[in-house]
Amino acid sequence: MWRWAIFVPHPPIIIPEVGRGEEAAAAKTIEGMKEIAKRLKDELPDSLIILTPHHAMGRGLHVICANQFKGDMGVFRARNCRLEVDGDPELASSLAEYMESKGLPVSRSKGRLVELDHASFVPLYYLNKTWGTLPKVVIANPLGLDYEESYALGKFLRQFDANDKNLGIIFSGDLSHRLIPSAPAGYHPRAKDFDAAVVRAFETSNAEELLSLPEDEIERAGECGLRSALAFLGMAEGEPISVLSYEGPFGVGYCTAIWMPTKAAKGGSSGVESHPYVRLARLSVEHYLKTKQVLDPSQAFSLSPQVDLWSKRRGCFVSIKRLDGSLRGCIGTISPVRENLASEIIYNALAAAFEDPRFMPLSEEELTGVRFSVDVLSDLELVASVDELDPKVYGVVVEKGLRKGVLLPDLEGVDTVEYQLEIAAQKAGISSLKGAKIYRFTVERYEEVEKDL
Known part of the structure; x- marks a missing residue:
């Protein structure tokens, strides 16, 4: 392997x-x-x-x-x-x-x-x-x-x-x-x-x-x-x-x-294989369900000691999906608001599990039936033309006045720039793109993956 x-x-x-x-x-x-x-x-x-x-x-x-x-x-x-x-x-x-x-x-x-x-x-x-x-x-x-x-x-x-x-x-x-x-x-x-x-x-x-x-x-x-x-x-x-x-x-x-591979290798044992970022997201939710406390950074360091978790600040999104692929929660930050990426993942994982207004809070019984993913965002880049966009490569932020809508890249069913911008605008309650600013960004996506038997 x-x-x-x-x-x-x-x-x-x-x-x-x-x-x-x-x-x-x-x-x-x-x-x-x-x-x-x-x-x-x-x-x-x-x-x-x-x-x-x-x-x-x-x-x-x-x-x-x-x-x-x-x-x-x-x-x-x-x-x-x-x-x-x-x-x-x-x-x-x-x-x-x-x-x-x-x-x-x-x-x-x-x-x-x-x-x-x-x-x-x-x-x-x-x-x-x-x-x-x-x-x-x-x-x-x-x-x-x-x-x-x-x-x-x-x-x-x-x-x-x-x-x-x-x-x-x-x-x-x-x-x-x-x-x-x-x-x-x-x-x-x-x-x-x-x-x-x-x-x-x-x-x-x-x-x-x-x-x-x-x-x-x-x-x-x-x-x-x-x-x-x-x-x-x-x-x-x-x-x-x-x-x-x-x-x-x-x-x-x-x-x-x-x-470092995120996909399970052939011949692996059953279970879930995940990157340290994703393990940290899941552990944060598991810890909160058991203790009703936010995972302490010192504990998080012992579980995920990767240097970049503690040395860099990046925005990130944590997504939780059911085994059939349907969304169970997704919350994130476009730009960093915490002291480091580790804290960003911890708090966004908790928000995705318990604060997404579209869903009831995640229960402990559901944990085995969901999979976590973490998207780490690049800096935002203002685009001059929609020709600079590609929904498979770039996520988008649509900003108009105080309203701001974001959509991650490479989402199932989002195959055109027009549809990507439409969804991002709708999420922010923006009815027209006229006068709106459009930003693009890339993500590093880390997912939990089922290992083959």
């Missing part, structure tokens, strides 16, 4: 033993790497797959079947910075065979002791600092795949069955290498557009823009991470990706991002 996937850059300079103080220029990237490590503190997998553009390359996806990997940062003036990790040749062979069965071109190499490339070493360095150990590793290079095949690789990875092993995967890749005149691959004034497209793709969990990039735009960027990025997006299958950082301090674009 897949536990998580991360997209990370691989500049050796962000390792302190290499940077020797110069790593401070990449502070955002280092914080992103540390944030990933914190989120994965209790998520040590049985085996770890690394997709890197800098190891041995062959036809199609090149899979390295090794008993052990070993490397150091000697070429970057830090020979004493070393890593050794066991390989998982059985998993490597299974992965190669599975991808071949799906029609992807695959090549392989074997070895007892194989050198770690720097694009694998850098993320392993940060994970090793957190875990104190490393799981068995499989390394593969996607550079022999075209872009469509790279995206398909991600989708096939999502389906890959590792015989009840818990798996994690690292998609290693730097973005444009031509962001500034002193960049290592030269400079192009539009190289930054490529990086912006990748970040947008992650934020929307949608690969369409990247798959339609002209070849000359890709060439202008001088990238090494597009295939890894496309595979990362294919694996997420449209589920929310959290972008933790982006910067280009040395003329090379560095992005850190993480995906």
Whole structure:
């Protein structure tokens, strides 16, 4: 079962033993790497797959079947910075065979002791600092795949069955290498557009823009991470990706991002699988039903210690639906009104359960028959034209005078911009859109999902 996937850059300079103080220029990237490590503190997998553009390359996806990997940062003036990790040749062979069965071109190499490339070493360095150990590793290079095949690789990875092993995967890749005149691959004034497209793709969990990039735009960027990025997006299958950082301090674009599955994996046990945001929403309601008290923040922290719950402020909506999909309650905030996202979720969950005027308060007997979801909102963006709207991608806020109506994106039956605006206006008692302001926003949606038997 897949536990998580991360997209990370691989500049050796962000390792302190290499940077020797110069790593401070990449502070955002280092914080992103540390944030990933914190989120994965209790998520040590049985085996770890690394997709890197800098190891041995062959036809199609090149899979390295090794008993052990070993490397150091000697070429970057830090020979004493070393890593050794066991390989998982059985998993490597299974992965190669599975991808071949799906029609992807695959090549392989074997070895007892194989050198770690720097694009694998850098993320392993940060994970090793957190875990104190490393799981068995499989390394593969996607550079022999075209872009469509790279995206398909991600989708096939999502389906890959590792015989009840818990798996994690690292998609290693730097973005444009031509962001500034002193960049290592030269400079192009539009190289930054490529990086912006990748970040947008992650934020929307949608690969369409990247798959339609002209070849000359890709060439202008001088990238090494597009295939890894496309595979990362294919694996997420449209589920929310959290972008933790982006910067280009040395003329090379560095992005850190993480995906943790919200959909149940095949072969899972019965019950409900949920993201920490959704667990917090449910726990808040359960706690109130039992104690008639709001869940104390200190208790909430012990249940959901994810750093971003406590460090960021975002508006959010909590929805409660019956098992047949019908709504049982939905309340939220367009902009944050609490001190952090954790408190925002707690209070909006209680409001959705007990204060939605369309429904009676939720009872304890109903808990097993409802499912929670949490939508975390982006900042509002004023639109100049309805052409900028898409009901599947953007939620809307219609504002006129003191009245304000909101509708979340990607709702069943809401297929046109006109109908989306009509519903949002009706909710606020706005009879005409003339003179109204229209805002759009995106959401990161987290849902409770039934696990397959």
